Amino acid sequence: MGFRLTLRNLNKIGLSPFAKEVYKVVSGIPLGEVRSYKWVAKKIGHPKAYRAVGQALKNNPWPLLVPCHRVIESSGELGDYIFGKKNKKKILDLERQIKDLVL
DNA sequence: ATCATGACTAATG
């Protein structure tokens, strides 16, 4: 079966320092807002590794918890998503609605 | 160490 969500188990999953930084930064993107892959890359001190950022997010062990749906292309296009672009947009729309209603 | 792969980007036509 699945594994329990504990710090010990999280440490078992060998995440590269790079990936960790990516998840850390992405987790800081506010609800309903978006940033580009390039923005994330620059933020973690690897300004030219924007493509690798995509790799890291593709392997995101906790989609939804680490809001990889808030990372889009610098052109404004949505970019890919593990659950499909449609859902990526859907989730972002919901987040904006919630933000309007509650906050 | 080398090589291919991609949730990318910017430039060009």
Added chain:
DNA sequence: CCATTAGCCATGA
């Protein structure tokens, strides 16, 4: 806007 292309870099085989 669309298609093509060179550049880019962490990652896994």
